[in-house]
Amino acid sequence: MHDGARERAAGLTSFRRYTWWAVPGTAGAVLVSLVGSWIVDGDLPAWARVLAVAALATETAACLVLLSGRLAHGAADDGRPELPPLGWLSAAGAATVVLAVLPLAWRTHGVWAVAPAVTVAIGATYLPVRPRRWLIGGATLLALLPGGAVSLAEGDGELAYAALFPAGLVAFTVWTVLGPLWAWDVAGRLDRARRLEAELAVKDERLRFAADLHDIQGHHLQVIALKSELAARLAEVDPARAAAEMREVRRLSADALRDTRAVVHGYRRTTLDDEIAGAVRVLAAAGIDARMVLDPTAATAGLPDPTRHLLGLVMREAVTNVLRHSHARHAEVEHRVTGGLARLRVSNDGADAYPAGAEGTGLTALRERLRAAGGELTWDRDGDRFVVVATLPADSVLPSSTPSANGAAR
Template structure:
């Protein structure tokens, strides 16, 4: 049995072959030994032996095809009603014929093996509740027929005529359904593994997109600001305008380097650098900015924590430049009770800055929540403030 593309490299194809050969081989072996023995019994009339041989061939084919079909289709797909109905019907008829031939051969105990095997095969195509009902009904029918056959035989079969058929039904169902249950579990675990891998890829893409948005958005905003300032100064102060344009060139080169670094996966945003850069950029935009860093607070935060708060600092600075008419801004950072707290506020709030889905503060809020932190922003009486907090032990959660 060849595995499809969904199984290649997962080991699931080999497990499916093992399950199919083990289950099919076990059922076919016992059917051939018992039912075949009845069909070859010289005390059985010739027509019964011929009928038994044909029925045995049909039953074996039905079991092989049905189990192959069952193992080749995901268990969830079978809920849509897909099943080899023709083979199942033919196998049930053949099992009934073999049971009758066994009774003709006076096999008053083993007659139930073929019907029991077919009951188990049919059960694997039913939902759990249907399986239980089918097996329970088969056990009751086997017990009743065992009583009737034991009484009619007059051979003193006694309790064995009832116990053996019931045991055959129970054991066949237990064996078949148990092995198929193991296969279904393995299949679901394999599907879950594929889904986890796909989610990891998507999360990495979102992380890359968020980093790229933070880098490019910040740099482009500063470049636009300095270009506008240089344009205003070109006539009144050419020297300063030239200096601003040199800074624009440097910022453009830095943006290119940062973009390449993100693409190679080794760039880290540092909180200390972002606070210093924010103060310079806001001052260049003629926004009076005060900075309160506390006492060596940044050193108590992990590298991951400094990276995350650095991203918050960058996004908040970009929002001040892009979405406010601020005259004053305040940046405060400190560590209290094992948590790092970063506040960025300004007095030019025009309401909460618009956020496109998948970008900006909402994305950063989700990343901080994943690191057991929090990010909030609020506007009150013209003062807009972003507040971020993280435990100082944050490590590896981004």
């Protein structure tokens, strides 16, 4: 989407229009009205009047170009605007000198500081915060000198006015120019943050979908591969059992297809009860002696759905890792609810087959999700024992903004 369309979508078009009239438009109008009236009404010779008109036209054009460019590009997130066009800035500086010297020569103390004040304000808009403060402070103090010096030299008795009015004019002009531009910069940064938040939300949803797809397909495919291998070995010695295993493979394939469609439609949830029941069948089919230690109070504890979903994901990941990365002969699953905490512990005795130092991302991502819900996930290997322990508050609720990124299996 181009800049104009983005501004209309964010409601910034009217704000941009207002800021333009409040900054470049007002600055140009002030220059033309104050300095122009002095040129027309002042007692100036023809050469001075022509020179002043040319300088005023140059200063006004430079003012409109520089401030409009500053408004169009805005400031970056670190507060650093783009550099101004040096040609226009040089033209503004030269015109400022003319429009300051001529009124001073004719002792017009209320006009000579108008063009310098506008030029200082323009330069300040293109500077970072610290150099901007030095420029404003230095220009305000410096504005005390020219008019005061001329007044003292002429002895006209207007020293206070000649010195203080130009300094106040510089400070006031800078304030009126920087205020609306600061508001415009803040609005631009907020709009960029809003668009970034929308992009992150899309990426989070993609991660959630990828994680859910991994949860389904990784587990189903691992079990399908296991049962297909078993059926191939049984095909000659026990055709009946091989046929039964292939029927199970067909059922698992249908389940995987159904679950994949459910993920696409966004209503599939993994639950601890289903995963524990499935783990018994899967581990038994792999020739692993699975021992289940289930606290009777856990079934009646009334755990909220987000808690059961997270524990179900841990159960699925742990069982999948047993099938993929171990030669376990025994496994144990323990589920209890005590002291307001739901605790799931999965262990096996075949960890030696897992490559040393390889952690993967599945359990790591799940640990982040459990921590976001106020729980904890730990795993440890001691010799040939690998133990995964998950704990969650029995009344925990998974934050809706937390992506369900599970990553690849460990």
